[in-house]
Amino acid sequence: MTESLIVARQLVKRFGEFTAVDGIDVEVQRGEAFGFLGPNGAGKSSTMRMIGCVSPVTSGSLRLFGLDPATHGAQIRRRLGVVPQLDTLDTELTVQENLWLYGRYFDLSRSEAKRRAKELLEFAQLADRADSIVDHLSGGMKRRLSIARSLINEPEMLLLDEPTTGLDPQARHVLWDRLYRLKQQGVTLVLTTHYMDEAEQLCDRLVVMDQGKIVAEGSPRELIDRYSTREVLELRFTAGTNEALAPQVQGIGERQELLPDRVLVYADDGEAALAATHARGLQPESALVRRSSLEDVFLLLTGRTLAD
Amino acid sequence: MTTGAFRVAGWHLALYRRLWRMNLLSSFVQPLMYLLGLGVGVGALVDRNSASGATLGGASYVAFVAPGLLITAAMALGAIESMWSVMGGLKWQRGYHGIAATPLEARDIVLGHGVWIAVRCGLSATAVAAALAYFPDTRSWGLLPAVPVAMLVGLSFAMPIMAFSINTETDGAFAAIQRFVIIPLFLFGGAFYPLSQLPVGVQWIAKAAPLWHGVIVARGFTTHSAGALWAVGHLAYVVAFAFAGTTLAVRNLRRKLYS
Ligand SMILES: Nc1ncnc2c1ncn2[C@@H]1O[C@H](COP(=O)(O)OP(=O)(O)OP(=O)(O)O)[C@@H](O)[C@H]1O
Ligand SMILES: [Mg+2]
Numbered sequence: 347m348t349e350s351l352i353v354a355r356q357l358v359k360r361f362g363e364f365t366a367v368d369g370i371d372v373e374v375q376r377g378e379a380f381g382f383l384g385p386n387g388a389g390k391s392s393t394m395r396m397i398g399c400v401s402p403v404t405s406g407s408l409r410l411f412g413l414d415p416a417t418h419g420a421q422i423r424r425r426l427g428v429v430p431q432l433d434t435l436d437t438e439l440t441v442q443e444n445l446w447l448y449g450r451y452f453d454l455s456r457s458e459a460k461r462r463a464k465e466l467l468e469f470a471q472l473a474d475r476a477d478s479i480v481d482h483l484s485g486g487m488k489r490r491l492s493i494a495r496s497l498i499n500e501p502e503m504l505l506l507d508e509p510t511t512g513l514d515p516q517a518r519h520v521l522w523d524r525l526y527r528l529k530q531q532g533v534t535l536v537l538t539t540h541y542m543d544e545a546e547q548l549c550d551r552l553v554v555m556d557q558g559k560i561v562a563e564g565s566p567r568e569l570i571d572r573y574s575t576r577e578v579l580e581l582r583f584t585a586g587t588n589e590a591l592a593p594q595v596q597g598i599g600e601r602q603e604l605l606p607d608r609v610l611v612y613a614d615d616g617e618a619a620l621a622a623t624h625a626r627g628l629q630p631e632s633a634l635v636r637r638s639s640l641e642d643v644f645l646l647l648t649g650r651t652l653a654d
Numbered sequence: 655m656t657t658g659a660f661r662v663a664g665w666h667l668a669l670y671r672r673l674w675r676m677n678l679l680s681s682f683v684q685p686l687m688y689l690l691g692l693g694v695g696v697g698a699l700v701d702r703n704s705a706s707g708a709t710l711g712g713a714s715y716v717a718f719v720a721p722g723l724l725i726t727a728a729m730a731l732g733a734i735e736s737m738w739s740v741m742g743g744l745k746w747q748r749g750y751h752g753i754a755a756t757p758l759e760a761r762d763i764v765l766g767h768g769v770w771i772a773v774r775c776g777l778s779a780t781a782v783a784a785a786l787a788y789f790p791d792t793r794s795w796g797l798l799p800a801v802p803v804a805m806l807v808g809l810s811f812a813m814p815i816m817a818f819s820i821n822t823e824t825d826g827a828f829a830a831i832q833r834f835v836i837i838p839l840f841l842f843g844g845a846f847y848p849l850s851q852l853p854v855g856v857q858w859i860a861k862a863a864p865l866w867h868g869v870i871v872a873r874g875f876t877t878h879s880a881g882a883l884w885a886v887g888h889l890a891y892v893v894a895f896a897f898a899g900t901t902l903a904v905r906n907l908r909r910k911l912y913s
Contacts, residue, residue, distance in 0.1 A: 361913075400754050400912055420757040434752030436665075438672055447668055450661045451756035499756075 349376045351503050351534055352397060356406035359392045359558075366392040368558030369406065376502070379525075379535040381545045381552035383640070385648055388555040390538040391431050394507045397536065398428045411502070424452065427501030429492050431508050431538075437481040441472055444480060445495055452499040462498055469524065470494035486517030493524065504528065506537040510544060522547050542640035556648045566640055573646050574638040575600050577616035581609045581623065581630040591628065598622045603645060612642070658758040662766020663773070665749070666739075670774075682781045685727040689786070692719055692846070709848055713877050720792040721800055721872035722845030724782050725807050728775040729865050732808030733815055733836050735771045737828040740819035750911060760908040764900060767816065768809060775808030776801060796875030803875070803889065807868035810892045811836075813899025820906040839865045864892040 352374040359367035367389040374380045382390045395401035396408060399419040408415055410422045436444055442463050449459030467473045470490040480488065489509065496504060509525070510518040518541075525548055529535055539545055545552055546566045554562040554569070562569055579599065583591050592604045599613030613619040616635030623630065693716035700706045700715040710718045743750035743763075753763055783797040815831065842856060843865040849857045860866050867888040874880025 398755055400751075402912060420759060423755060424757045426755075428755040430751065430755070432748060432751075434748040434755075436669065436749055436752075437747050439668060443668055447661075447665050448752070448756070450664060451658070451753060451758050453657070453757075 350374065350409075351376050351411055352380075352536070353409045354397075354406065355408075357393070357396065357403060357408055358405040359389070359396060359401065360404045365558055367396070370553075370555070370558075370560050372553065372560070374503075374534065374536060376534055377529075377532055379529050379537070379548050379550050381549035382536075382538040382555055383540075383542075383545055383552055383644065384538075384555035385540075387557075389558040390555060391507055393555075394505055394536070394538060398426060398430075398505050399423050424499065425502050427496035427499065427504040427533075429489075429496045429504070429506045429509055431511075433488055433492050435480050435488060435491060435495070438479060440477050440479055441483070441491055442467065442476040444491060445498055448495045449498040454498070459498070462500075466494040466497055469497075469527075471520065484517075486513045486520070489513060489517070490521065490524070493521070497528075501533065503534040503536065506535065508538055508540065511540065518544070542644060546640055554644060554647050561647045562643070569640060569643045570638050573643040575612040576614040576638060577612075577619075578636055578638050578642055579611040579613060579616045579619045579623070580634040580636065581611065581628075582607065582632045583609070583628075583630050594626060594628055595623060598626075610642070610645075612638070656762055656765065658762030659765035659769055661758065662753065662762055663769040665753075666767065666770035669739075670770075682778055682785075685723045685782050686785055689716070689720060689723050689792075692716075692723075693791075709850070711848075711877065711879065714791055716789070716791045717794075717877065718873070719846055720786050721796075721876045722869050724779055724786070724797075724800055725804055725865065725868045725872050726840050726843070726845045727782060728779055728804035728808040728868075729811050729839065730836060731775055731778055732771055732810075732812035733831065735774060736767070736812040736816040737819050737831070738825060740767075740816055741822075741825050744820065744910060750907070754911040760911055761904050763911075764813075764816065764903045764907055768813060768896075768900060771812045772805045772809055775805045779804035792876070794876040794878070796872075796878060796880075799875045800872040803868050803872045803892075806889060806892045806896060807864060810864035810868070810895035810899070813896045813903055815899070817899050817902035817906050820903060820910055839863055844869050864895045867891045 350373050352372060354370060354372040356369045356371065357367060358365065358369055370393065382393060384390050392401065396403055396415070397410065399410070399415040399422050402416065411425060413422050415422055436447070439447070445463035445466060446459045449462060454462065467476055470493060472487060472490060472494065475483065475487065480491065483491065493506070493509065506525070510521050513521065522544070525535060535548065537548065549566060551565050552563070553560045562573065564572065581595070588604065588607070588609060592602065592609050595602050595609060595611055599611040599619045601612040603610040603612070611619050611623070620633050620635060623633070697715035697719070706715070750763055754760070779801045783801055786792040787797055839860070842852060843860050843863060849860055849866065852860070871880060871885045871888045874885060
């Protein structure tokens with residue numbers, strides 16, 4: 347028995363003349379981890395803000411927990427946790443004051459807010475920083491605090507807009523681990539990201555957005571199978587010669603892609619493609635065979651790399 | 655009033671606890687310095703002038719100016735408290751956006767801030783009133799009802815300015831409000847001398863702002879010359895400013911936060 351927590355039909359968001367979200371259909375089930383992937387300006391945050399009931403829908407329909415955000419915004423927000431793209435922490439207050447105060451907005455009693463804050467500080471590995479002023483925390487700690495704060499009302503669904511952007515790899519892994527635990531506790535996760543590895547790690551299902559539209563949908567594995575070959579050969583030639591040499595790999599593998607810094611050859615057998623490259627007398631400075639990733643899917647669908 | 659508004663007021667209290675010492679100085683010590691400087695210095699001069707008694711309605715100059723200081727201090731506090739902190743909530747620390755994601759609404763944020771400003775103005779007016787009660791010249795039971803008058807005057811400036819602060823894009827305009835609205839009203843708003851001393855045109859401008867209405871009511875209380883109906887009339891004018899400002903601020907904030 348599945349229950350749709352988010353149902354969006356032909357959802358549109360316009361700012362004046364500009365269309366940021368252009369008729370998307372999305373359905374997210376309880377317990378799922380769902381991702382919005384897309385380049386800058388794709389409309390991910392605009393979508394998340396509509397789902398978070400802080401941005402009115404321009405047209406189309408949106409239901410959260412079966413309720414209409416236009417008429418039941420406050421009721422819906424009571425059941426959501428929101429980690430916005432930009433932190434909204436009270437930087438001059440302490441870590442635990444941030445949690446207590448936020449709990450009060452959800453009508454928690456003082457003692458209940460304190461009890462939950464204590465648990466969440468453990469969960470976010472911030473217990474030893476409970477009395478620190480938020481301004482003095484590192485970026486990763488602030489992000490963990492944002493997540494902890496969004497959980498103070500024990501939300502059924504957590505919305506995370508680029509939860510790990512700007513964090514170092516270590517901090518990202520800590521965050522992924524925490525999000526994974528939440529998912530296991532049954533919390534529905536909806537997140538946006540630029541990072542393919544993050545999407546692969548966390549998401550059961552995702553959509554790729556570009557210019558306000560959904561261009562692909564599926565599990566990470568399905569998307570790779572559908573849009574890419576099994577392996578990819580990455581060739582780097584002497585700086586500046588990429589463009590001149592790229593035509594010479596034509597016909598090797600199923601598809602080739604010229605990037606500013608390298609040439610990608612999509613093939614089910616990467617080693618064979620490399621051998622074919624050598625057989626044509628090409629001498630790349632480096633060659634690497636790897637498995638296809640979401641990054642390749644993204645590149646094909648949006649014509650852009652995600653590395654930023 | 656909603657419980658949400660009181661939660662938001664609690665948030666302001668938590669922020670304030672970090673800097674109350676600084677604020678205490680400006681909202682309490684400053685009016686007292688004016689009182690001493692003006693009361694002792696100017697007062698001696700004025701009271702020696704035999705014609706001044708009639709102009710001041712028979713009061714000594716210190717007694718005349720004391721309620722004016724009480725009320726102008728509330729005006730200044732109300733104005734300041736609805737400028738940078740609003741910009742901080744929307745643009746800098748973005749606390750308003752954090753609250754917007756909870757069950758609370760724009761109305762709670764505006765009313766909560768109003769409650770907080772009223773409390774601040776009330777506390778500062780109480781402190782000034784307590785100091786005034788210490789001196790025989792300014793001691794009066796009228797100081798008690800003057801405190802809520804100060805709260806209303808604080809709100810009559812704070813709420814319209816809040817509506818403006820929500821919509822303004824940079825903090826540059828705040829200094830202009832101080833320079834071209836608050837300070838002129840401080841000087842020409844009837845706190846330090848009767849408006850009748852000014853040209854008629856200037857009098858009308860001063861009377862259009864809520865400050866003067868609050869000042870004469872507070873003075874009416876401390877000098878025991880206020881009629882109930884007369885006071886209610888003037889206070890209604892003050893309340894109208896606070897009310898219109900609140901309505902406008904809620905509308906502006908709703909647009910800003912939920913776009
Ligand atoms: N309040 C607004 N007013 C006008 N235009 C807006 C507003 N918010 C977003 N936009 C525009 O809508 C488009 C989509 O923005 P959005 O923030 O949803 O993208 P995004 O996918 O989250 O991008 P990023 O990865 O950079 O965060 C952008 O072109 C942006 O400039
Ligand atoms: Mg975004």
